[in-house]
Amino acid sequence: MMSEREHRQASPLAPTNVYSRSDAEAATADPEELRRQKRKKYLIYFAAFVVFQTAIIVLFSLTVMKVKTPKFRVRSSSSINTIDVQQTSFTLNMNAQFGVKNTNFGPYKYDSTTVNFFYNDIQVGSAVIPKSKANFLSTKKINVPVNLTSANLSGNTSNSDILTLTSTARLTGKVELMLIFKKKKAVNMNCTMNANPSTQMLEHVKCK
Numbered sequence: 001m002m003s004e005r006e007h008r009q010a011s012p013l014a015p016t017n018v019y020s021r022s023d024a025e026a027a028t029a030d031p032e033e034l035r036r037q038k039r040k041k042y043l044i045y046f047a048a049f050v051v052f053q054t055a056i057i058v059l060f061s062l063t064v065m066k067v068k069t070p071k072f073r074v075r076s077s078s079s080i081n082t083i084d085v086q087q088t089s090f091t092l093n094m095n096a097q098f099g100v101k102n103t104n105f106g107p108y109k110y111d112s113t114t115v116n117f118f119y120n121d122i123q124v125g126s127a128v129i130p131k132s133k134a135n136f137l138s139t140k141k142i143n144v145p146v147n148l149t150s151a152n153l154s155g156n157t158s159n160s161d162i163l164t165l166t167s168t169a170r171l172t173g174k175v176e177l178m179l180i181f182k183k184k185k186a187v188n189m190n191c192t193m194n195a196n197p198s199t200q201m202l203e204h205v206k207c208k
Contacts, residue, residue, distance in 0.1 A: 067183040070108050070134060071101040072171045074115075074191045075141070076205045083197040085161045090119075092148040092163065092195055094202070096127055099141055100171065102134035108185065109133040110173030115189065117148055118166045124148045129171070163195040 075097040083092045098115065102108040112131040116123055125148035134140035148165070169189040174182045191207040 067175050067177070067185065068103050069185050070103070070110075070171075070173075070175075070187050071099075071207075072169065072187045072189045073099050073101070073207045074167050074189070074193060074202070074205055075099045076193075076202055078202045080195060080197065080200040080202070083161075083163075083195060083200075085163060085197065089150045089153070090148075090163060091150070092125075092146075094146050094148075094195070095143055096146040096202075097141060097143050098127075098129060099139050100134040101139045102136060102175075104136055104175045104177070106136050106175055106177040106181075107133045108173055108175050110171050113169050113171050115144075115167050115169040117146065118168070119148075119150065119153065119163060122153055124150060124153070124165075129169070133173075161197050165193050165195060167191045167193070 078094055078096045080092065080094040083094075084090060096115075100108065100110065110131065110133065113129050115127045115129060117125045117127075125146055127144045127146045129142055129144065132140065132142070167189060168191075170186060171189070172184070172186040174184050176182050189207065191205060193205040194203045196203050
């Protein structure tokens with residue numbers, strides 16, 4: 001008789017078919033169910049992409065594409081060359097500096113305009129602002145010589161050497177975005193200031 005050991009050695013090994021769990025599941029899964037799962041996954045990815053793109057567009061519209069009205073002002077850095085204030089008259093010559101502040105993400109191209117200066121609601125002079133542009137997120141500084149005189153006034157001009165003046169103007173132009181979109185924007189200037197002969201400067205410049 002064959003021993004148990006010999007019997008084990010003589011017996012052929014049983015074939016082994018080993019499958020992983022995932023392979024077994026894949027073999028038994030419904031193909032239609034697999035397609036549905038893939039479609040569902042793609043829809044989730046697409047929805048996430050749409051939400052992301054929408055958020056980017058909204059943020060872009062609220063920041064870059066939002067057109068703001070520029071500001072047009074007399075700057076306090078204007079300097080007075082000569083000023084002569086008498087009881088019944090005055091003359092003033094200064095290098096007036098104006099600023100066009102553009103807070104948009106595109107240049108503001110504006111047309112030429114005239115700034116009128118007043119004393120006691122009577123015009124005493126003017127300055128011409130040439131056509132130009134203010135670059136994006138910057139302030140365009142314009143220096144213009146201005147001569148003011150009280151030739152059109154009657155009566156006393158001032159009880160002191162300091163003259164209180166006002167300036168008005170309207171600047172029109174277009175903000176250009178992405179080299180394609182253009183938006184018309186107009187800004188009004190309405191400033192008050194003091195011309196001080198002692199400091200040879202414009203002081204307390206306030207603009208609305």
